[in-house]
Amino acid sequence: MDFTHSARAREYIDRIATFIDAEILPREAEYYAALQASSDKWAVSATIEELKSKARAQGLWNLFLPDTRYGAGLTVTEYAPLAELMGHSLIAPEVFNCNAPDTGNAEVLVHYGSDAQREQWLTPLLAGEIRSAFCMTEPAVASSDATNMSATATIDGSDVVLNGRKWWSTGIGHPDCRFVIFMGVTDPAAPRHQRHSMVLVPIDTPGVRIERMLPVLGYYDEPYGHGEVSFTDVRLPLEAIIAGPGRGFEIAQGRLGPGRIHHCMRLIGMAERALELACRRGSDREAFGKPLANLGGNRERIAHARIAINQARLQLLHAAWLLDTAGAAGAISELAQVKASVPSMAYGVIDMAIQLHGAAGLSDDTPLAGFLSAARSLRLADGPDEVHLGVIARAELARYRRQG
Known part of the structure; x- marks a missing residue:
C-alpha cells in the first residue's frame, strides 16, 4: 500500500490549509466572542455564513462524498488529510459543509434514499441551506446494543407512527435543523437485525418535542447542541421510511x-x-x-x-x-x-x-x-x-x- 497523497488530494490539502489559516483561524476569536455576547446562542452565525459562502465559491464544499454527483469524488484516503485539517478548528467542518451528523445523514440519503427523499432533504442539505440530526440513542436502555431499542416505528395502513424518546441527538439545537432521522422498532417478532426502520422526520411534525439540551462537560456546543427529543404519536406517510421497513x-x-x-x-x-x-x-x-x-x-x-x-x-x-x-x-x-x-x-x-x-x-x-x-x-x-x-x-x- 502507498500512502502518498494523490495529485488531487495534494491540491485540496494546499487549498484547505490556506483557507483555514487565512480565513478561519483569524476569525475564531471573533466568532466565539459574538457567541458569548449574544442573548440567543442558538442562532445562525453571520461569521459562519460568510465563511461558508467563501468556501463554496472556492469549490471547497461537500468534500466527504466520494460520489461526484453530489460531492468532490474523493476516496476516503484522499479525504482523510482534509478532515484532519478541518479538525484544527471546531467551526471548520460546517464552513466546508462537512460537519457531523449532516455528513452521515447525507450518506444515508445518497445510498438508501428515494429520489423524492433526496430532492426534499439531500439537495438543501448539500447546499448548506439546512441542518439535520440523528435520533438513535435512548435514555432508558443501553444503546450500545441497538437491539435494545424501545422506540417504535409502527406501520398503520399507509402511515408509520413513531413513539419513543431519544437523546444525545447532535445538531438538534441548530436553528436550521429541518429534519431528523429516527430509528425505531417496526416488527419486534422479526430477526434481531430486521426489526428496525429509519424514518425521515420533519422537525415541525406534530408530536416531535425537544425536551432539553444536554451539556457535555459543561459545553452545550451552541448552536448545534445535543438534545433529548420525545416522539409522541408522530404520524408520517410510509414514504418517509428510508429504503423500506426493516432495513434500519x-x-x-x-x-x-x-x-x-x-x-x-x-x-x-x-x-x-x-x-x-x-x-x-x-x-x-x-x-x-x-x-x-x-x-x-x-x-x-x-x-x-x-x-x-x-x-x-x-x-x-x-x-x-x-x-x-x-x-x-x-x-x-x-x-x-x-x-x-x-x-x-x-x-x-x-x-x-x-x-x-x-x-x-x-x-x-x-x-x-x-x-x-x-x-x-x-x-x-x-x-x-x-x-x-x-x-x-x-x-x-x-x-x-x-x-x-
Whole structure:
C-alpha cells in the first residue's frame, strides 16, 4: 500500500490549509466572542455564513462524498488529510459543509434514499441551506446494543407512527435543523437485525418535542447542541421510511463506518493543533528561569505526543485504504481499532497541552477545553470503546479458531 497523497488530494490539502489559516483561524476569536455576547446562542452565525459562502465559491464544499454527483469524488484516503485539517478548528467542518451528523445523514440519503427523499432533504442539505440530526440513542436502555431499542416505528395502513424518546441527538439545537432521522422498532417478532426502520422526520411534525439540551462537560456546543427529543404519536406517510421497513440496522451499519473514521480524522487534527499550541507555549513562557518545555519532563511529553499522533495517523490511513479497497465489510476490525485508539490518543495529547498552558488551558482563551470535551465524548459516541474492543477481539480470536 502507498500512502502518498494523490495529485488531487495534494491540491485540496494546499487549498484547505490556506483557507483555514487565512480565513478561519483569524476569525475564531471573533466568532466565539459574538457567541458569548449574544442573548440567543442558538442562532445562525453571520461569521459562519460568510465563511461558508467563501468556501463554496472556492469549490471547497461537500468534500466527504466520494460520489461526484453530489460531492468532490474523493476516496476516503484522499479525504482523510482534509478532515484532519478541518479538525484544527471546531467551526471548520460546517464552513466546508462537512460537519457531523449532516455528513452521515447525507450518506444515508445518497445510498438508501428515494429520489423524492433526496430532492426534499439531500439537495438543501448539500447546499448548506439546512441542518439535520440523528435520533438513535435512548435514555432508558443501553444503546450500545441497538437491539435494545424501545422506540417504535409502527406501520398503520399507509402511515408509520413513531413513539419513543431519544437523546444525545447532535445538531438538534441548530436553528436550521429541518429534519431528523429516527430509528425505531417496526416488527419486534422479526430477526434481531430486521426489526428496525429509519424514518425521515420533519422537525415541525406534530408530536416531535425537544425536551432539553444536554451539556457535555459543561459545553452545550451552541448552536448545534445535543438534545433529548420525545416522539409522541408522530404520524408520517410510509414514504418517509428510508429504503423500506426493516432495513434500519443495515442502514445504521453502513452509516456508522464512514462516520467513525471521519470523527477520528478530525481528532488527529485536534491533536496536531494541541501539540502546536503546547510547543509554542512551552517555548514562549518561562518559569524558574527556564522555558516551560525544559521543565518537569515536558520535552519527553512533547516527543511522546508526536509519536502517538504519527502512529494514529498511519493506523487511520490503513483503515481508510481498506475501506476504499475492501469496503466496510473488509475493514470491520480496522475501523473498530481506530475508533478505540484515536480518541484516547487525542485526549492524552490535548490534556498535556492544557497542562502546559496552566489555568489558561481550562478557559475558552484557547480551543483546548473544547477539544478535550470532543475527544472524551467520542470515546462514547458511535459506540463506546468496549464495543469496538469486543469487535476487534472477536475478529482476532476467529483467526485462530479457523486454524484450529
